[in-house]
Amino acid sequence: MIPELGNFSLILAFCLACLMVVIPMAGVITNNQLWMSLCRPLSSGIWVFMILSFGCLAYAFLNDDFSVNYVANNSNSLLPGRYKFAAVWGGHEGSLLLWVLMLASWSYAVSLFSKGLPQDILARVLSVMGIILVGFLLFMLLTSNPFERTLLNTPLDGGDLNPLLQDFGLIVHPPFLYMGYVGFSVAFAFAIAALLSGRLDAAWARWTRPWTNAAWSFLSIGIALGSWWAYYELGWGGWWFWDPVENVAFMPWLAGTALIHSLAVTEKRGIFKSWTVLLAIAAFSLSLLGAFIVRSGVLTSVHSFAVDPERGMVLLTIMLLVIGSSLLLYAVRAPVVKGIASYTLTSREVFLLINNIILVVATAAVLLGTLYPLIHEAIYGEANRVSIGKPYFDTIFVPLMGLLAFALGFGTFSRWKKTSVDYLKKQTGKILIASVALGIIIPLVVTSEFNISAIIAVILAFWIVFAVLKDIVDKTTNKKSFLQGLKALSLSYWGMQVAHFGMAVIILGVCLTSHYSVERDVRLAPGDSEIIGDYEFIFEGASLEQGPNYQADRAEIRVLRNGEDYITLQPEKRLYFATRVVQTEAGIDVGLFRDLFTALGDERGDGSWVVRIHYKPFVLWIWLGAILMAFGGVLAITDKRYRSSKVVVQNESTATSANNNSKAKLAVES
Amino acid sequence: MNKRVLLLIPGVFFVAMLGLLLFGLGRDPNMVPSALVNRPLPEFSLPGLELDQTENNLVIASEDLKGGISIINFWATWCPPCHVEHPYLVEISQQEQDVTFIGVNYKDDLEEARLFLEEKGSPFEKIIVDLDGSLGIDFGVAGAPETFIVDSFGMIRYRHVGVINHQIWEETFEPVISRIK
Numbered sequence: 001m002i003p004e005l006g007n008f009s010l011i012l013a014f015c016l017a018c019l020m021v022v023i024p025m026a027g028v029i030t031n032n033q034l035w036m037s038l039c040r041p042l043s044s045g046i047w048v049f050m051i052l053s054f055g056c057l058a059y060a061f062l063n064d065d066f067s068v069n070y071v072a073n074n075s076n077s078l079l080p081g082r083y084k085f086a087a088v089w090g091g092h093e094g095s096l097l098l099w100v101l102m103l104a105s106w107s108y109a110v111s112l113f114s115k116g117l118p119q120d121i122l123a124r125v126l127s128v129m130g131i132i133l134v135g136f137l138l139f140m141l142l143t144s145n146p147f148e149r150t151l152l153n154t155p156l157d158g159g160d161l162n163p164l165l166q167d168f169g170l171i172v173h174p175p176f177l178y179m180g181y182v183g184f185s186v187a188f189a190f191a192i193a194a195l196l197s198g199r200l201d202a203a204w205a206r207w208t209r210p211w212t213n214a215a216w217s218f219l220s221i222g223i224a225l226g227s228w229w230a231y232y233e234l235g236w237g238g239w240w241f242w243d244p245v246e247n248v249a250f251m252p253w254l255a256g257t258a259l260i261h262s263l264a265v266t267e268k269r270g271i272f273k274s275w276t277v278l279l280a281i282a283a284f285s286l287s288l289l290g291a292f293i294v295r296s297g298v299l300t301s302v303h304s305f306a307v308d309p310e311r312g313m314v315l316l317t318i319m320l321l322v323i324g325s326s327l328l329l330y331a332v333r334a335p336v337v338k339g340i341a342s343y344t345l346t347s348r349e350v351f352l353l354i355n356n357i358i359l360v361v362a363t364a365a366v367l368l369g370t371l372y373p374l375i376h377e378a379i380y381g382e383a384n385r386v387s388i389g390k391p392y393f394d395t396i397f398v399p400l401m402g403l404l405a406f407a408l409g410f411g412t413f414s415r416w417k418k419t420s421v422d423y424l425k426k427q428t429g430k431i432l433i434a435s436v437a438l439g440i441i442i443p444l445v446v447t448s449e450f451n452i453s454a455i456i457a458v459i460l461a462f463w464i465v466f467a468v469l470k471d472i473v474d475k476t477t478n479k480k481s482f483l484q485g486l487k488a489l490s491l492s493y494w495g496m497q498v499a500h501f502g503m504a505v506i507i508l509g510v511c512l513t514s515h516y517s518v519e520r521d522v523r524l525a526p527g528d529s530e531i532i533g534d535y536e537f538i539f540e541g542a543s544l545e546q547g548p549n550y551q552a553d554r555a556e557i558r559v560l561r562n563g564e565d566y567i568t569l570q571p572e573k574r575l576y577f578a579t580r581v582v583q584t585e586a587g588i589d590v591g592l593f594r595d596l597f598t599a600l601g602d603e604r605g606d607g608s609w610v611v612r613i614h615y616k617p618f619v620l621w622i623w624l625g626a627i628l629m630a631f632g633g634v635l636a637i638t639d640k641r642y643r644s645s646k647v648v649v650q651n652e653s654t655a656t657s658a659n660n661n662s663k664a665k666l667a668v669e670s
Numbered sequence: 671m672n673k674r675v676l677l678l679i680p681g682v683f684f685v686a687m688l689g690l691l692l693f694g695l696g697r698d699p700n701m702v703p704s705a706l707v708n709r710p711l712p713e714f715s716l717p718g719l720e721l722d723q724t725e726n727n728l729v730i731a732s733e734d735l736k737g738g739i740s741i742i743n744f745w746a747t748w749c750p751p752c753h754v755e756h757p758y759l760v761e762i763s764q765q766e767q768d769v770t771f772i773g774v775n776y777k778d779d780l781e782e783a784r785l786f787l788e789e790k791g792s793p794f795e796k797i798i799v800d801l802d803g804s805l806g807i808d809f810g811v812a813g814a815p816e817t818f819i820v821d822s823f824g825m826i827r828y829r830h831v832g833v834i835n836h837q838i839w840e841e842t843f844e845p846v847i848s849r850i851k
Contacts, residue, residue: 278680285684296695312695320688327681336673371687374694602777602802 003068006056007147010097013049013104014137016042020107020130024123036123040111043126046133047108050101057097057146058088067154070094070146076160076578078549086171087161092295092311093146095174099291100136102175102182103129110186110211117207124193125186132185135318143311160549160578169229173222177249180219181287184252186211187259188284191277192326195333200277205267208280210637212263213495216256217633223249224626232586237519237597237614239622242393247370248290251363255283258359260633261352269349269416274334275356281330285323286363292319293370346419351411358404365396398453405460405507408500409467431470435462447516457511464504468497492639499632502625509621518615521601525608532615535596536560540568542600542609550574550583555600555609557587571600571611595619711735711824712808719775719797721787730798736824739847740770741817743794743834744806746778747786749814755833756790762839763793769847773797776806776814819843821850 020042027035057070061084066072074091075084089098107129114122140146187208194204226249231239240246259279266276296312343349368375369392413419413427439459443451475493476485518532526541540556552574559566569587576583589596594617601610711732718728735742743759745752763771773794775783780799787797800806809818819828828846830838 274677282680289687292691296691309695316688316691316695323684324681324688327684331674331677331681334677336677371690374690378690378693604802 002056002059003065003147003149006053006060007145009049009053009056010137010141010145010147013046013053013100014134014141016046016049017130017133017137020046021127021134024130025127028120028123028127033119036119039123039126043104043107043111043129047104050104054088054097054101057094058085060147061085061088064158066156066158067149067151068146069148069150072150072155072158074158074161076158076549078577079158079161079166080548082171083161083166086165089174090161090165090170093140093144095178096136096140096144096295097146098174099178099182100133100140102178103133103136103185106183106186106215107133107189110189121190121193121197121199121207124196125189128189128192129185132189132322135322139311139314139318143314158578160576163550163574163576163581163583164233166549166576166583167229167233169225169233173225173229175222176218176225177222180215180217180222181249181252181290183211183215183218184256184280184284184287186215187256187280188326191280192329195277195326195329198333200273200335202267202270205263205276206642209260209263209267210642212256212259212280212283213633213637216253216260217630217637219249219253219256220626220630220633223253224623224630228623231619232588234584237517237586237599237612237616239513239619242369242390244370245290245294247366248286248293251366251370252283252286252290254359254363254366255279255286258356258363259283261355261359265349265352269343271343271349272353272356274330274336277330277334279356279360281323281326282363285319285326286367288315288319288323291315342417344418346410346414346421346424348411348414348416348419351407351414354407355404355411358400358407362397362400362404365400366393369393369396401507402456402460405464405503408503409463412467412471412500427470427474428467431466432463435459435466438462451515454511454515457507457515461504461508464500464507468501468504472497490639490641492636492641495632495634495636495639497632498635499629502628502630502632504625505621505628506625509618509623509625512618513616513622516617517619520613522611522613523604523608524611525606528608530611530613532613534562535566535615536563537569537596537598537611537613539609539611541607542603545572547574549578550576552585553600553603555587555598555611557598557611557613559589559596567596569596569598571598573600590620592620593617709826711820711826712805714798714805714808716805717799719780719783719799721784721792730796732824734796735770735772735820736822738770738822739768739850740772740820741843742772742774742809742820744774744776744800744809744811744814744816746776746814747782748778749776751833752815755815755835756793758835758839759793760791762834766847770795774800774805776800776811777803819846819850 020039023035023042024039027033027038057068059065060068060071061075062081064071064075064077064084066075070091070093071087074094075087079087087094089095107126110125110129111122114125117125190204190208190211194200223246226246227239230241231237259276259282262272262276262279265272292312292315296309296315372392409431410424410428413424436459439455439462443454443458447454472486472489475489476482479485479488520530520532522530524530524539526539529536529538531537536559538558538560540558542553542555545552545554552572554570554572557569557571559569567589569589571587572585574583574585575581584599587598594615597612597614597616599612601612603609713732715729715731718730720728745756747753759771763769771794773792773796775797777800780801783797787794798805809816815833817830817834818826821827827850828842830842834843
């Protein structure tokens with residue numbers, strides 16, 4: 001009964017979504033206030049039914065209802081309870097349900113936090129989100145219904161959840177990632193609403209900014225969690241593989257980062273409007289591309305769900321309709337006139353433009369690399385398949401990020417409209433010298449080897465950190481006390497600085513781990529040891545352990561630091577009963593300045609094992625940096641100017657005049 | 671030039687990408703690109719498995735595979751899909767007389783492998799023993815079963831991941847084999 005209730009809720013949500021597309025938009029066209037105002041109750045209705053539907057599926061999982069095909073395929077009676085719940089989104093159908101639930105939640109959130117938004121804009125925004133909801137609900141109901149049942153010959157037990165996914169990482173990684181992915185639909189809907197209404201102005205940029213920041217922060221955490229999960233679960237000791245599915249999550253993030261910066265220019269200076277709209281469309285389009293690539297199987301990846309070309313066709317149709325029509329609308333309605341604002345070559349506008357160009361080139365490079373196997377095959381035929389790997393991405397991506405970091409330092413000090421070159425020189429001269437000096441000296445002293453890429457990375461990290469700190473100090477010197485000065489700075493300013501600081505932390509983490517990691521794959525018999533730096537790893541042997549739904553070989557690796565007992569690591573190799581899949585579980589000692597990573601390979605007879613031992617300096621900083629970035633995004637959202645409805649109303653009058661201006665200009669132009 | 675035309679550029683890119691994705695949907699997703707396709711066989715020299723003897727003195731080297739089209743199949747008794755494809759491999763190896771079937775017994779127990787083949791028949795002319803998976807690493811296999819087509823010059827021409835059945839043989843293996851003959 002419960003699964004049917006879930007299915008029924010899904011159908012009701014679909015019907016309400018259809019209404020949310022039609023009624024508010026009809027209200028906008030006929031200027032009917034009542035119809036427009038219906039968008040709020042409709043979006044809350046959709047959300048309630050999606051929650052209900054999700055709850056029903058979770059109930060089916062927790063109660064081992066194997067008559068539901070999706071539960072039978074992704075769960076098992078032996079599976080621990082928390083994984084049963086997480087298994088709701090462990091396969092294609094359920095993760096799609098989560099995706100749609102997130103979408104419904106975002107549109108409900110928009111309807112809740114939109115007190116300052118004009119009725120007709122809200123109606124348009126929710127109507128656009130309704131279109132996406134309709135598309136994906138239809139997709140789910142027609143091709144991927146999670147509530148499909150086998151009532152005769154119900155399986156006695158389930159096929160179990162993919163062991164890779166039986167981990168804390170699975171519980172948290174997809175929700176964050178999907179929140180981020182789907183969150184860009186809000187910026188997208190605002191962009192479409194702005195194009196439809198012709199009100200592409202500073203107020204539009206202001207409404208979009210907190211939503212974009214929120215989605216971006218979720219996506220940052222989601223990607224970082226995925227990377228962390230791969231690091232400790234896959235047993236390869238790597239944290240990023242340029243796998244197609246990592247790439248499709250990374251592309252919306254890059255485009256979203258560009259969007260955040262370009263929105264700042266559009267809000268403050270009223271320029272780059274068409275560009276900003278295009279980025280908002282692109283960020284969400286790349287999210288849709290991600291959904292397509294993961295679920296259609298066009299590219300092979302460790303993440304791919306079961307492959308079904310029919311699903312791919314439906315998703316491709318959704319993409320064609322949603323993205324195609326929005327790009328067409330963009331071509332017809334986006335303003336082509338240049339903004340009135342004037343700016344010099346070293347102004348903040350130009351630095352933000354540089355940021356955008358670098359990020360967009362990076363996005364394009366990742367997109368090209370991801371789709372290149374397809375392009376190559378389309379040109380040279382099936383027999384000539386290629387796979388593109390890490391070397392391509394590293395060669396292109398690393399220098400681009402270096403440039404971005406270098407420009408960031410100058411951008412921090414630049415001002416709107418006009419910044420003189422002399423002023424920039426004066427501001428940056430000392431910190432540039434200081435960061436170059438420290439960047440060369442510190443790696444040389446600590447490691448006593450000359451590694452040019454590590455040196456550049458450390459220089460750039462210091463460069464960003466010094467720029468951030470100097471700017472904060474400069475901004476507080478005119479106040480009575482330093483503390484008072486700190487308090488006077490706005491939360492969105494703090495958000496920016498914290499996120500930039502996070503970028504310096506990531507640069508250090510990525511580069512130092514890549515250049516200074518020590519990696520050993522050794523065969524160890526009980527009692528054998530391996531020495532890396534100050535650490536001695538003693539293999540004490542492996543024993544058989546029983547888990548709830550698996551059996552594991554667990555090794556004991558005693559670690560000595562400078563000859564004294566430090567810690568015992570226990571990497572495991574698990575054999576899951578239901579799927580007969582072997583899965584490694586790394587034994588890691590996490591530290592702020594280094595991780596000790598151990599993973600168990602194959603047994604080689606006489607009790608000896610192949611053991612992977614890695615010493616990874618600063619690897620934690622990769623994820624710390626991501627957390628800082630996301631925290632920066634959250635800080636920026638909490639800035640009070642986004643909360644006060646007064647400001648918005650005030651702005652609306654200026655907005656309308658600006659809008660009239662642009663309309664007049666459009667008229668002149670055509 | 672009318673600036674509005676420029677605004678169409680993103681749309682054009684999108685349509686091109688959509689076309690590419692549509693093309694991608696139509697292909698066989700099981701065919702995984704391998705860095706080795708259109709490259710020569712990796713050099714190796716490994717023990718062979720002889721069914722009628724308990725002692726293994728045979729050594730098979732990469733040189734032995736040249737001079738004819740061969741199908742190299744990575745299999746193991748611990749791999750359930752290998753049990754599934756085995757009967758078909760026996761059948762097709764009897765039909766295809768001008769193709770040499772080579773098995774690579776991948777990280778397996780030799781006694782069990784021998785028993786398995788004695789019981790169910792062997793499709794393989796030669797069986798290479800890859801006890802520690804080193805050949806698997808050279809070929810870049812992700813698991814078993816995986817099957818490679820090697821031409822008479824010792825070049826790898828195709829990689830298939832997963833079970834081979836009648837349909838897959840007819841639709842993917844036969845075209846490749848007839849092309850490189």
